[in-house]
Amino acid sequence: MSKSLIQSKNHMSITEETIRHVATLARLDISPGEIQTYTGQLSRILGLMEQLRAIPTEGIAPMSHAVALTLPEREDVAVNPDRREALLANAPDSEEGCFRVPKIIE
């Protein structure tokens, strides 16, 4: 993590460097023009979030779902049929029943 990212306590002034870092994390190729646009827009959106800081939330349990969930269980039997052909039909590139990707190791 870059130093400036951790130190940018005032989120109204989110930096272009932060935007570049976030784009890398999100695996998004962004142009210099987009960096500028997102820097301004995300600063304004994050400005909207600042009001939450003032709300006392000590002792309030984070709510991750709208309904109280218990993990449902089912019998341990395989239910997925062999659908290799159907699943590969949407692949951008495939060969011999496998997804094909560019070479990743030199």
Added chain:
Amino acid sequence: MDAPIPTLAQAAQALAARETSSVELTRACLSRIERLDPTLNAFITVDAEGALRSAEQADQARSRGEGGALTGIPLAIKDLFCTEGLRTTCASRMLERFVPPYESTVTARLRAAGAVILGKTNMDEFAMGSSNETSYFGPVRNPWDPARTPGGSSGGSAAAVAAGLCVAAIGTDTGGSIRQPAAMTGITGLKPTYGRVSRFGMIAFASSLDQAGPMTRDLRDAAMLLQVMAGHDPLDSTSITTPPPDYLAALERPVRDWRIGLPEEYFGAGLHPEVRAAIDGAIALYRELGATIVPISLPYTQHAIPTYYIIAPAEASSNLARYDGIRFGHRCDQPKDLKDLYARTRAEGFGAEVKRRIMLGTYVLSSGYYDAYYRKAQRVRRLIAEDFARAFRDHDLSVILTPTAPESAFPLDEKKEDPVSMYLSDIFTINVNLAGLPAVSLPCGFDFHGMPIGFQLIGRPLDEAAILTAGHAYQQASDWHNARPGNLP
């Protein structure tokens, strides 16, 4: 000018009485789509061949004395539900050529009940938007005024119902995406309790908020569709096991002596005076019907927008990580290595609003910010949910009544370049998603420009029956839901 498209209840009755056939009804919808959709752009994919085939099968079933409430009814489905063998794009370039190898539970249930699927409706890309302008396939236009938005994200489904391109439609609602377009197009749109309808086969946006629901002419049609859609599904781990009640029976109850809550926070300065006047009319009608109007307060209301726009993009950034150009969807040309493949595929495949939300979500989940933003928002989410629970309990309420949106349908392009003002248009709907409650929007008037206005009824968890009762009682005593756009060619 051809005959108007009937409501679902009327169509079902006419089909049962053999006064019409599903093929005839389906052809009528297809011919209206052919004539009106070049203007409205409500559909991304029209499956005329498949629809007519299903219609013939439905007619054959009926002639054998088989079939149920939906047998032969032509529906439009938001292009976010996977339909086996029928292209499903989520209005994104990323999925422009995606043909699902499986069927969503919602569409499977509708098909099993005999419904005819006319096609897949336009929407904001990955359901991210409030005006339908983020669609890769261009904006949907409002049948009441083609220069205006039909709302979003289920704007195609809303416009298709309002313009009579289908008998009814299915939408999804993560922050108001069924209710806000319903209000802006003068139709009825219902978001069930989170978990009431299976999410299996719905393309995920924000998994703790997404919920499917009916978009119809009136509450009776909504009850008929909900009856088929609702119910436990072992393929969705968040699906509720409580069996749904008889929704049509719920329509017949009176609202005399019901207690209806009116939260003061929803009637502040941001509410357009013409919307306010229409809502006041709805409140007056409930008084006439014998209901008691109870002033209440939901103090955390004002924090819903920042809370939602942290939680929803956070979940979206995680859900949309699956679009990597490997297994399905778009892939960039000539990637030089794997990183380049990911980054350019996603840059090319996603539109500006989707990228903005992925960036926002990635930021609030990133190291050093997780507690300050994401955890904080999850805690405030609980306070928002407790607001509703307390109000229902302390005031012994059956439903809560609010405006659906602060204003009526706005002109296309008005908010397109300003994400913050676009996000603020969800102010009255997103609280309900954060709390997981059922809610419905139904028409209650028009503004000076002739644009429809809607109000919202919110129920207790799992109590869709209450909002159906209250909404139907209103529609029995009013006529707004019968109005049709008059300026269509």
